[in-house]
Amino acid sequence: MRLNWHDYSYYPYERELAVREAAALFGGPDLREIPSGLEVTGGKGAKAAERLTYFAGGENGRGPMETLQSRLECTVRTSRPRQATRYSVHGLHEYKGKFNPQVAKALLNIFEIAPGRRVFDPFCGSGTTLVECAHAGVLGHGVDLNPFAVFLTNAKLQALVTPVAHLRADLRRLSSSPTFRRSVSVDENARIRYLRPWFTPKMLDMIETIRIAVEGAAGPSAPVFLAIASNLLRDYSLQDPKDLRTRRRRTPMPRTPFPEAFTTACERFFDRLESAQAVLGTCLPQGSAKRCDARCPAPDAGPFDAAITSPPYAMALPYIDTQRLSLVWLGLLEPDGIRSLESELIGSREFGGAARRTVTDALQENADGLPDAEAAFCRRLQDALSEQDGFRRKALPVLLYRYFALMRDSFRATRSVMRKDAPFALIVGRNHTVLGGIRYDIDTPSHLAALAAQTGWKLKELMPLQTYRRYGYHVSNAVRAETLVVLANP
Ligand SMILES: C[S@@+](CC[C@H](N)C(=O)[O-])C[C@H]1O[C@@H](n2cnc3c(N)ncnc32)[C@H](O)[C@@H]1O
8 A cells, every 4th residue: 555645845754653653553564765755565445545644645555545634634725735633623722832743743642542442631631632532533631720721622622513503593594693793791800800901892892792692692513613703702802812922912803803713713613613524524522621720630530551642841830920810710710810720830930939939948958859860950040140140040940849859759750541552742842941051951851751750651652843833822832853852650
């Protein structure tokens, strides 16, 4: 059988994953690279080929075939030959730090996760892994501490199993409901007091009207509609939508009235979803996400056959800032809960006062019992600080120590819900910092591997993903090189 590449250009790691996928799905065939793709001799038949990620299709004795991935990507292709990443429900909402869906799908194949098996994502974010699990007939379970991430993931999973005809009918009912265009006057409460400075009075009335109408008319698909509206929220607010922090906007507001923009966004999403449902159907296993700390996964979870995640970064972007309006507007968090959510997240920089002093003491004595090399590295950074370092840099060694300790706890918790021998894949980038005028590279993937080993995981491999770029990051913050860390539960 011949397998053909897609027409877009590939990063070297994608070709590497492509060959591994083919080897796993075909069950030990002879593989020979040819200019158009791969020649496969022996192993299992063409059915397995349908599940490949990095091939458009192939030809065997019985004629040509197309992969499901190619059919999905074609539904959102533009004229430029580029890998599409917003197919199916992936484009429902922006989420900073969202990872590449093809990698998640390829890993499911490489780990030979057959339909009906169970996969865990301890930092599920906006649900990329769980969506790819559903596409592959796999039951995905995720946790995230951020209620907005949990909301988005569940909205995507709900959309996948809701026939688009139902969503269109809901939208018609919604647009014709008397409340949709008639502004409500909003009751004063903590939620509204938080939102008021960030919207014109007319806009605040309008978004509240739409929220109330959706909650009244859309039944179980309400989260899908609310996610679509939430994706427009910052554009229609007085915050600068391009700023990662909450600063007031200097750019003009969009001209299209919000209800029209919302209806258009719904229709665009439904068109994509409809094309995806034509490929996948709607009878997919419905995984779910729960709000939970990855350091203590829900007791009813597991055992899982694999875990796939992109964990938080050692010094994460302040992405809660870009989600504040949605968190409060959707009623997912009281306004006074934002700061504590920020400080609880692993990798957060928003962490000060007494808690910071406690961790500073812990760092000196390695009170958390981190592996010697990781504790020594944090102390080395601490010793390298000089007067010329600003307060953010001064905080770095302590933040890194805390990150290591919390990630180590999450490795322990994840291991407790995995089957024996189950693989755990993490995609994570390296960092660097300049302290006292000297550059220090922070090899986060290797540190994480050491922390995982301390909790009993076995390192299988570290594979560089050369020019992997997360979509969703602002370009200046884009993480350019990441590493795939693969662990196994011995
Ligand atoms: C890099 S993002 C994951 C992105 C995800 N793979 C996607 O495609 O959307 C890391 C996630 O870890 C979550 N997180 C941080 N600390 C956590 C904790 N203690 N428990 C669970 N989730 C946490 C953050 O809320 C964030 O959603």
